[in-house]
Amino acid sequence: MGLSTIGSIATHIVELFNNVPNGVSGNMVEIVDMSRQDVSNFTGQTIGSNSINPEFQPPIVNLAKADTIDLVNAQTGGGAELKLAELTISDTNDVMSADQYRKLAQIQMRNVGRGTSFARSLS
Secondary structure, eight states, rough: OOOOOOHHHHHHHHHHHSOOOOOOOOTHHHHHHHHHHHHHHHHHOOSSSSSSSSSTTTHHHHHHHHHHHHHHHHOOOOEEEEEEETEEEOOOOOOSSSHHHHHHHHHHHHOOOOOOOOOOOOO
């Protein structure tokens, strides 16, 4: 798969979203690396920045997408939001919101599972 390094994931995300500001795209490798570390911490598995196992790639990509959307919205002011009593309509011009990408990544991390270790006590 072409998304086996943090650099290739960073490039993929920059090409996927249009109009990513330089302040965000210039830090994309770091953003992806933090997502890689989040997945590594969650699963208890060591995930390097190169030769990323295919089972870890989807949650890393989706966490990085969520962070990218949040950072872009923070820099550009985000979309418009209209509230009327309990009804809220927001326009971020994104097909999926950052929260949706985070939830998708959490589901994918749960599917990968966590590493567990068992110890035997002789007392």
